[in-house]
Amino acid sequence: MKTIFTLLLCLAITPFYAQNTLQGRVIDSTTQQPITFANVYIPKLEKGVVTEDSGDFTIKDLPSGNYNLLVSYVGYQTKSINISIPNQKSLKIALTPSAIEMEEVIISTPFHKLQKDNVMKVERASVTELKSQGAVTLADGISNIAGVESVTTGLGVGKPVIRGLSSNRVLVYTQGVRLENQQFGDEHGLGINSAGVESVEVIKGPASLLYGSDALGGVLYLNPERFAEANTSKADISSNYFSNTEGYSTDLGYKTSLDNVKLLFRANATGHSDYNTKDYRVTNSRFNTKDFKSGIGYQKGDFKTEFRYNLNQSKIGIPEDIGIQTLEKTPRTPFQDITSHIFSSKSSLFFNGSSLNLILGYTYNDRQEFEDYVAPALHMKLKTANYDLKYNLPNWGKFETIVGIQGMNQINKNYGEETLIPDATTNDFGVFGMSHIHFKTTDFQVGIRYDNRNIEVTSAQNTHFSSFNGALGFKQDLGQNMTARFNFASGFRAPNLSELYSDGVHEGTNRYEVGNSDLSYEQNLQSDVALEYANQHIEIFANGFYNRINNYIYLSPDGTVRENSPVYNYAQSDAKLFGGEVGFHLHPHPLDWLHLESSFETVTGELNAGGYLPLIPANKWSNTIRVEFSKNWLNNGYAFFKVQSYFKQSKVSQFETPTPGYDLLSLGFGGTLKLFNKDLSVTISGTNLTNKTYINHLSRLKPDGIFNMGRNLNIGFTYQL
Structure with missing residues (x-):
């Protein structure tokens, strides 16, 4: 090192x-x-x-x-x-x-190509697009991406679910480094503010070849906002109001670039009261966040580098029951007080036909969970340092090849009254190689990787895991407008500290959890097929997958009670998940301003020993009518009407109950106009317009019969200063 x-x-x-x-x-x-x-x-x-x-x-x-x-x-x-x-x-x-929307380059895959040139299918959405649809938080917004949902605890806590897998099976990357924030916990949210995030990319399926352990289910890759173009400066202020929570989100940003040096800064403040349903406000679902992001970049000739920093401070209430109805924004007990520091640097050196890229990251996550206002019951500090070194070899004929090493050092320490997981040090090391071979109508991608994880625990014997993984994929052009993609990849996930060593009540889940130090690592093999047809006025897609997981780790109640909480033990069994997404996007000629979009997504998760996997999202059908227009006084104008239909989820695990189906209606419009010769972008949207009372199957408040959020109107603006 x-x-x-x-x-x-x-x-x-x-x-x-x-x-x-x-x-x-x-x-x-x-x-x-x-x-x-x-x-x-x-x-x-x-x-x-x-x-x-x-x-x-x-x-x-x-x-x-x-x-x-x-x-x-x-x-x-x-x-x-x-x-x-x-x-x-x-x-x-x-x-x-x-009439087809502009394509963007995909950053989360190694060769940085347009999606149409990518062997691996990756979903991408801009944060501006997600916000325009009325998303209150980033975790709320990603559920608008096909194949992605969110496990929620109220409105303030949400974590990504990719094709039925979540927690430590899904990696989150921000600023080019892995985000580590004790994500083993169901009530531990994403922990990233959308301010200063430009777009979201989702790899649906095992990405261990690129990212190592914990990417068995996929990767949520958050792209930070770009620096300003050379010799320009930009400043903007934006604000959003949310009627349901009487909440706000306001941020201010500035960036400037000279020929070689670039700077950017962005600060955000967010506050929400308890969210409202048709019948009541959900007590202590309130939360507030302060976020600061900065970056500095330097580029000269064959060398470029950048450094970014993100500070996020959040206080998040954990709802337990329906109590006093207020509009306060300061959480009552129990609540989480979380501070995260994310440092990252990315440097590249370009040779004649090759390049060397190094990414360094350090994350400091300070998590406190209060049951009263005196002292935190749980207080954990997680310090994570990681590195990612890649060498892009010179192209050899039709071959593009990357080799690299990745590693992580992670230290967890407890400072609270209670200990859920032990003090421990985790060290990862991985080495991999990948090639992309391009022919006229066919592209191949192949790679192999070795990973090693060592866990040192002060109160137990050290644990060691290692695994080889591979990936093979190809893209075939089936004529001028049709493309087929086939991908086969294996993934690897070592058990986390909670699964191995927990022994106590996990607050917020109302479970006494008992770990199992004899657990084996999870290994999966997923096959994907994707068919796409696109011409100037219609796009049609069909994606299918089959994911087999050996040694799937899950919680199972044993029927006993400790400390007034039911006891859950960690167990293992082989499992499988299968499903996919289909849909179309129509923009008929000559009505190029009209867009009709429809998609259906489904996933089923089963244990080979019998029964279904927990927290599997219900089937969903989304339909959107969108119009785009420009007038003399309005640019980039749009309006949309959207219906999301969630079907009944009856394929549930042994400690879940079925969830009825429901429909949600959304509406929105916006555009950009001139104010004092500067651009003012305005968005107005409404979600759950019928004020439907419903419970999402992935809501952790479901056992208490607490509804999800009711009708919400969002008014937002961004003004270029």
Whole structure:
């Protein structure tokens, strides 16, 4: 590790003087007229510009090598071009008009391609899009992505569920590093504020090859906002009001870039009262958050680096029953007081045709859980340091290859009156290699990885786990408009500290949990198939998966009681999950402003020993009508009407009860107008418009018969200062 840091320091202070320049012009393929303000971007370098009035662009100070250039503009199909620097001197790029939304490059996969060029199917959504649909929190917003739901404890706590798997089976990445916040707990939420997050990517299925242990079920990858373009500055203020909770979320951001140095800052304050149902407010579902994000970047010739920091402080009430009805925003007991510090650095060194990338991260999570106001009953500090070193080999014919090592050191310590999991030190190490092979109509992707995890516990014998995993996938173009993807991947997850060593009442779950130090690691094999058809006016998709998990770890009651709580033991059995998503997106000609979207998603989880897995989301059918328009006084205008139908969930585990089906209606509109010659974006949306009383199957308040949130109106604006 010391050698790696020394090497990086030497590289960072070495002078580089690459002064390559790329010039070009972007035009309309039909009219041959220049396109102004088109985005021209090189993902690997994270560098780009917008075109001038003449359609011309110039990107300076480029290192030598082979890169992928993306050109995009609203109303046109995104174009991907392979370029060679310094051989490529000038480009003339013609964009084709299209009603299909602009594609973005996928960052969570190793080769950073557009989704249409990716072997692995990855879902992507911008945070702006999720907010425009009325999402109150980021955890609430991700449930609008096909195949993704959220386990919730009220409104303040939500954690991602990908195709029926959650907690330590789903990794969350933010700022390019893994987020560690004691995610083993059902009532331990996402812990990330949406302010300063640009987009969300979801890998649905085992991603252990790329991310190691705990990515057995998938990855939620949060992309931070980009720095400002060279020699520009931007500032904005935004605010949202939520009628149901009489809540607010306000943030202020500023970013500026010179030729080589970039800075950004963003601060947010959020507060919510107890959420309202048709019949009552849910006592102590209130929460408040303060969030600060900052970043500094430097880029010169063959070297670029950036450092980011995120401070998040949250106080979250844990609802237990329906009591006093107030509009206070300060939680009563029991509540969580959580402070998280996330430090990350990302550096790249470019050679002629290859590159070296190093990501370093440090997360400090300070979690306190109060049963009274005197002292925390549970107080855990989790310190996690990790590194990710990848080398992109020079392209060899049709081969792109990446090799790398990853590692983590994690220390957990207890400071509270009670101890749920022991003091422990966890060390991970992984090494992997992956290749992408491109032919004219076919792409292959193959890789292999070895992982090792060692857990040292002061009060027990050390535990060791290791595993080999692999992945194989290919994408086949079946004609001009149809694509098929097939992926086979294995995943690995070592048991967490709670599963191995817990021995006590887990507050908020009302369970006395007993760990099992003899547990084996989970190993899965998932097969995915995805079929897509897309032309200028219709997109159709069908995704299916079958996921077999050996040694699936689950909680099972043994019928006894300790400390007035039922006893649950951790046990293992082989399991399987299967299902998928189908849907279409229609924007008929000549009504290109009209969008009709429909999708259906389903997942079933079964234990081989008999019975169903817990916390499996109900089948869901979503239908949306959306119109887009622009007027002289309004740009990027839109309006939508959405119906989400949740079906009855009767395939439940032995300690769950069936959940009835229900329908939720949403409506919204918005756009951008000029105020004092600056852009003002306005969004107005309403969710659960009929004020339906319902309980989501993944609500942890379901055993108490407590309803989910009722009707909510959201009014938001963003003003460019």
